[in-house]
Amino acid sequence: xxxxxxxxxxxxxxxxxxxxxxxxxxxxxxxxxxxxxxxxxxxxxxxxxxxxxxxxxxxxxxxxxxxxxxxxxxxxxxxxxxxxxxxxxxxxxxxxxxxxxxxxxxxxxxxxxxxxxxxxxxxxxxxxxxxxxxxxxxxxxxxxxxxxxxxxxxxxxxxxxxxxxxxxxxxxxxxxxxxxxxxxxxxxxxxxxxxxxxxxxxxxxxxxxxxxxxxxxxxxxxxxxxxxxxxxxxxxxxxxxxxxxxxxxxxxxxxxxxxxxxxxxxxxxxxxxxxxxxxxxxxxxxxxxxxxxxxxxxxxxx
Ligand code: NI
Numbered sequence: 575x576x577x578x579x580x581x582x583x584x585x586x587x588x589x590x591x592x593x594x595x596x597x598x599x600x601x602x603x604x605x606x607x608x609x610x611x612x613x614x615x616x617x618x619x620x621x622x623x624x625x626x627x628x629x630x631x632x633x634x635x636x637x638x639x640x641x642x643x644x645x646x647x648x649x650x651x652x653x654x655x656x657x658x659x660x661x662x663x664x665x666x667x668x669x670x671x672x673x674x675x676x677x678x679x680x681x682x683x684x685x686x687x688x689x690x691x692x693x694x695x696x697x698x699x700x701x702x703x704x705x706x707x708x709x710x711x712x713x714x715x716x717x718x719x720x721x722x723x724x725x726x727x728x729x730x731x732x733x734x735x736x737x738x739x740x741x742x743x744x745x746x747x748x749x750x751x752x753x754x755x756x757x758x759x760x761x762x763x764x765x766x767x768x769x770x771x772x773x774x775x776x777x778x779x780x781x782x783x784x785x786x787x788x789x790x791x792x793x794x795x796x797x798x799x800x801x802x803x804x805x806x807x808x809x810x811x812x813x814x815x816x817x818x819x820x821x822x823x824x825x826x827x828x829x830x831x832x833x834x835x836x837x838x839x840x841x842x843x844x845x846x847x848x849x850x851x852x853x854x855x856x857x858x859x860x861x862x863x864x865x866x867x868x869x870x871x872x873x874x875x876x
Contacts, residue, residue, distance in 0.1 A: 675856055677863050677876055681826035683855045684863040685709040685846075686801065687834035688739055688777065690717060691724030694840045699727045699734060701840075705847045710860040711834065712739035712777040712799070715764035722768070729769025735859035737775035737799060738762045747784045754786055759794045775799045775860055775867065783872065792870025799860055799867070800874035801831035807839040816842035821849050827876030829860060 675682060687698070691713055702709050711728045713736065718725040728734045740746070740757040741764070749757065762773045776796040778787060783798055791798055803823040805816045816839055820830050832839050850857060861867060863876050 675858055675862055677827065677856075677858060677865070680856045681854055682858045682863050682876065683824055683826070683850055684829045684858055684860045685832065685843075686712060686737070686777070686799075686829055686860065687832050687839075688712045689714055689743070690834040691721045691728055692833075692835035692840070693721065693724070694837060695721065695724035695834055696727035698834050698840045698843060699731050701843055702847075703731060703733055705844070706733070707847050707857045708733045708735065708859045708862070709857070710735040710737050710775065710799075712737040712775070713765055713769075714739050714741065714743055715761040715768065716742050718765060718768045725765075725768045726770075729771045735775070735861055736765060736769045736771040736773055737777055737860065738765050738773050738796065739777050740779050743779040745780055745782050746778050746787050747782050751786050751790070755790055758787065758790045758796070762794055762796060774869070788870050788872070795869045797864070797867035797869055798872040799829065800872065801829040802875040803828045803830040805830065805832050805839075807832050807836055807842070811836055811838045813838045813842035813845070817846045817849055820846055821853070824850065824853070824855070826855070827863065829863065829873075829875050 685707070687709060690711060692698070695711070711734060713725065713728070715738070729736055738758070738761050741761040742757070744753075744757060746754050746757060758776060762776070765771075765773050774795055774797065776791050777799045781800045788798065803820055805819045807816045810816075816832065824830065832842075834840060847857065860873075864873055867873060
């Protein structure tokens, strides 16, 4: 009889321990809305799909100060496999990550990745996150539609910023106003649905724009973002050259153009981050670099 009691006690204790363990894990859950985290000094790395869709009133108050960069809650694959709705109706505005950096005082550089999300987007996001390095992804909404996991990997990670690079990469100056509208605004809306993030940056394909493009961008709340460091990664497809080209042209306030659809570029990123940090640069998103970019205004750096 006593042995049986002991067994019951042991089982009860084990269940209690498991419950405590679960409760502890829940403390590390990410915070849903940037507005609830603005007071936290510790940057958040990753938010879960469900967290993005959560309204502030549903957010447990205990989570806001406790998340650390290592408190990664879910991998991109788990978002897609669970089928959970990362498509929040109200896209999340740019999170507070990096907003404590004053690029007027610090030598900032923004890394940008175009034409994706590429097939290696999730792994690139992990590399960037491990190095606590924010970056901006100018996605094609047609590509994001075919790479939902990649779009989610970027959208669910609060180090990353989502920018718009049109639906299908046309030269906008060859199009009429209604076709431009579709490439600029419909694409913006699609990307917001695909990533769950608010999109306020537009990079015109080929860096090609005109007055009509500016007008449409201004009306839809998007700034035009060009670049002043071109790694020409699409041309040479050489990782070492990506790093050397970037390092020879970079200066404080630079926006660096790359393409995450090329494996050679993705492979170059760890070395590029090390080189830039060694040279004293702080890596930030485009929005942080520019402060509050004005819709309809054209920027190629700070
Ligand atoms: Ni492009």
